[in-house]
Amino acid sequence: MTAELRNLPHIASMAFNEPLMLEPAYARVFFCALAGQLGISRLTDAVSGDSLTAQEALATLALSGDDDGPRQARSYQVMNGIAVLPVSGTLVSRTRALQPYSGMTGYNGIIARLQQAASDPMVDGILLDMDTPGGMVAGAFDCADIIARVRD
CATH class of the missing domain: 3.90.226.10 (2-enoyl-CoA Hydratase; Chain A, domain 1)
Structure with missing residues (x-):
């Protein structure tokens, strides 16, 4: 078990060992966000069949920076x-x-x-x-x- 997974056992057990009812787009964001933290190198979208590397998964999130990071001139x-x-x-x-x-x-x-x-x-x-x-x-x-x- 990797160090990252030891830090997140509760989330991992809830995400992977329980039936989930998630809207597909939200599920993609959710699992892409967890991928790097859990040491997952590839994700496969069950609906589209798309397989993403960790870098591609992160790119699909397109999240804004954290409160300390740079931002666009407008946040709207x-x-x-x-x-x-x-x-x-x-x-x-x-x-x-x-x-x-x-x-x-x-x-x-x-x-x-x-x-x-x-x-x-x-x-x-x-x-x-x-x-x-x-x-x-x-x-x-x-x-x-x-x-x-x-x-x-």
């Missing part, structure tokens, strides 16, 4: 003066990425992107594109307060 799209901020998956207090990441969005990312869009001279309005079942309470009301302040 602007269409006709409207900043579109995607909010998807489970809502959690904090994530390392501003954008939705591995099936979840952090309130910290929503707040940072809202503040960035609110101060952007190219933005006349902000649209939160929500596709989420909800999530953690911790951080939710702080985020709601900031949304209300930005709206006013």
